[in-house]
Amino acid sequence: MADLVALVLSGGGGERVSVLSSERAVSAIPFGGKYRIVDFALSNCRHSDVEYIGVLTQHAPTSLHDHIGAGRPWDLDRRDHGVMILQPYLTRGTSGWYRGTADAIAQNWDVVEDLKCERVLVLSGDHVYRMDYRALLEHHGATGAALTLGVTRVPPDQSRRFGMATVDESGRVTRLIEKPEHAAGSIASMGIYVFETDVLRRALTSGPVDLVADVITPLIDSGADAAAFEFEGYWEDVGTIGSYYRASLDLVAEHPRLALDDRSWPILTRDEERPPVRVSDDASIESSLISNGCRIAGTVSRSVLSPGVVIEPGARVEDSVIFQDVVIERDAHVRRAIVDKYVQLGAGARIGGDAGGPEWLEGLVLIGKDARVPPRARIEPGAVVGVGAVNEDFAGPVRAGVRLPNRTWYGDRG
């Protein structure tokens, strides 16, 4: 589709996912074992024949840039199109940092103009779903709308998490309210938009900061023709700890709502070369997703393991999400935790449990990248261990509600 450019918003710092985004963009957080969250949007683009893609990054983008590279896994390493990383830059006239989503698009508007695209598809890099954008674009074309919003039904009690849309009988969005306490309907905006390029160009001239507050809501309020396209498949914004955790655990439910193994719509990712999963004599594995390169000698249930995780004999992992190359030593127990890359959990450590700590953490334990948790350490449910935590951080049990500080790899307190 040469008349279209997709802009994937991946700049968010994601304060709501705590240590998981200390050193990476939310879009680059591992999901489903071997994937990163952004793989879903990029794979959707690839399978929907979207050929021009700009990924807007700002917060800690290294990991995301490494992951996307030249776009090879998605066949986006093309000579004259493909994927571009759009990072803030300086000019003589501007400070460069993106002040918000609309500002990020405005600062890269040259890219859109150079491609001479008639339409701009705006996506988020933080969503997990499989969607054929061609149906959305066809709907947009057929209705002749100025913009089209992807919408989906959500339970009414979830309205506080979403932009709630009012849709009239002709399928037009007449109102959009951000995160209302109570919503009249159940139709939520997915954060997926198709704009006629002219419409977006005009809206950006007034210097908007936020795409929803300063562009889309004013357009709707001023009576612009905004169509709604209802998406009926599984869709989840995983930008909070709770939603991320639940979406991860849903993958190991008896009937997962998101199919990762549909050969007609594979989720494409940058795959590191790893050997098959090695299962040892005392291993016991149930209801889990285990990626290549893992070595399992302990017990794993209802958990998602990224590549290269080592579970030693006697160790037990339940209801948890474990990122790449984590080592869980002998007889350590982990329950309801999200453990970031390269963490080492010492022998006999007791991590997590059922409840405790602040509400946003939902009783989970988060352990930041590179942390070294000493043998027999105790971390109570509802605690957060900072990136690179070291031995001396664990003098006593880490209590619910405590957040151990991040440390940089060269030793200072960060």
Next chain:
Amino acid sequence: MRSSRYAFILAGGVGSRLCLLSERRAKPAVPFGGKYRIIDFTLSNCVNSGIYDIGVLTQYRPTSLNRHVGTGRAWDLDRSRGGIQILQPALGSIQSDWYQGTADAIYQNLIHLRRRRVDQVLVLSGDHVYRMDYDVLYAYHLANRASVTVAVTEVPEHTVNQFGILETDPNGRVVGFQEKPRKSVSRLASMGVYLFDRDTLIRWLVEDAGIESSSHDFGKDLLPRLVARGESVFAYKFPDYWQDVGTLDSYYDANMAFAGEKPPLDPADPDGVVHTQSADRPPVAFQIGSHARNSLIANGCRIAGTVERSVLFPGVSVEAGAVVRDSIVMHDTVVSRGAVLDRAILDKEVQVGAGARLGVGDASVPNRVCPEHLSSGLLLVGKGAELPEGVSVGRNARIGAGVTRDRITSDIPPGGVVDGPDAMH
């Protein structure tokens, strides 16, 4: 900068001792170790030793190998200079024909050395499982001022009749070479890894091409002749794991060793990662009630039943109540509810019906048509075969590729054979 290097990989062999597994694919393309092909070890050795210019000589059924190698991308061999080239026999040049032997295969491709500025040429086989830094071989070769260096490994005395056996003097210089001798004082077997000085290789290949009685084989003809005529041939003794997986039994044992507690080599070793063409598959899904122990299980598998001491390639489904024991199961094969596999090798995309039992009865009855390869109690099912519900299949049986459900109307006894639609013996 390192001087440039070039390697030929011989990948044309028929591999008849692997029976069904190499009936429709070249031996180097036979799946191994849960996600690899045999040739991955040699290709990875090359790139891990800094060799990025490779010609792969193919002849027998190269399609599968071709597809696997592709542009060479998985090994970083998709380069604008060098990279990987498949050298299939072609018509049109002055002497051109099917390759008569390994030496002839290289002889017919000498053109590829013409403009390459290399002092040595590495000649490898695509049939072996090992990790080797060829740098060490080059250093040994140069230190000895050898014109040919042959990598050797020590083999058990009773197996010398399967290898080319070298005798050396105390300095490591080769003084005798016998191809598959019945008995030998030496136990040093050629690994099929040769480093030649470029000019030596060309000179001897040209001479060999003119000898009518020659079978044009490195092991049978060229090396014995070189040694006999006083060429400076040295043996480099390789200290680590090396395995020829050319027979069903050695192939099975090597796979099982990889699944065991102490695998002979770690494919993830950062000093020498074994690379392969990986399909995009989700992580392994272990479901409620699954039991898995002592096994290698690749991405894309779904496990609801029991897996013990087995190697499962990507996309295998083991349904609830099914048992896979001491077996090798290749890509996308489905083991339906309640089916039991015992010492079975199943090629890709096999459908095992519910309650079927594979590997039952007497292991002492060898296979009816290939008793020499299939007599140790293994059982072989070819690609895409369908086994009906509840059928029982005896040990040493062989079920051909593409056999359909309706072709199997009764249980298959030990040593039994069901041929596929286009069977080749």
